[in-house]
Amino acid sequence: MGSQDFACRGVQCLPQLVASELTTLSVCDLDRGRRSVASSLPDALSPHHAALFDRHFHEHPLVRVHGRNPAAVTGRIDDVVPQAEFRETPLYNDYYRAIGIDHTMAVPIHVDRRLLVSFVLNRRGRGFSQDERDSLELIRPHLGHLYRLCSALDRSGWAPACAWQLTPREQDVLRWLSAGKTDRDIGAILDISPRTVHKHLQRIYDKLGVETRTAAVARALASA
Secondary structure: OOHHHHHHHHHHHHHHHOOOOEEEEEEEEOOOOEEEEEEOOOOOOOHHHHHHHHHOHHHOHHHHHHOOOOOOOOEEHHHHOOHHHHOOOHHHHHHHHHHOOOEEEEEEEEEOOOEEEEEEEEEOOOOOOHHHHHHHHHHHHHHHHHHHHHHHHHHHOOOOOOHHHOOHHHHHHHHHHHOOOOHHHHHHHHOOOHHHHHHHHHHHHHHHOOOOHHHHHHHHHHHO
């Protein structure tokens, strides 16, 4: 099992333990202030939503508490900022209100000087209880061990490359590439220039460890 399988299974299985309307594996690049996600609802977070999150990346209470903190534990936004106060922030009004989420709980499974990797559970209305937090905290160390093992397998070449680490726009480009579309076709569909499509493809090649369109499509199919 590689990182992609780990991400997919995690976002599918964790809501069976603790109810969540949107579950993600969130990989935060702390130096660049950017986040990539694998989501239980692939269409729930658009490139626009991703940009909104990144705009307020360093203001996020859980990013501030968990980032570069090797002792980070499972926590809710409500543990850091009172709910009424959080609802007055630009992060809530620009991002969480836009995706219809009221409560968020993060399970940090890997933290180093550059990356913060967490399973994040989100839901509307009812907040997360202490018992639910404790249940996820109990399995958090085991999830961390699995994540690092799967990442090591990826690096060794034993598992497919992590297609889920592509940005939402890169995933769109790769999906249309897999459908046989040209750069010009993809640009027209996504309303971007062929030059921009080409730049996305170069980043996709780098992330998937390939050099050609055919190899990128083959790697994507192998990871599906």
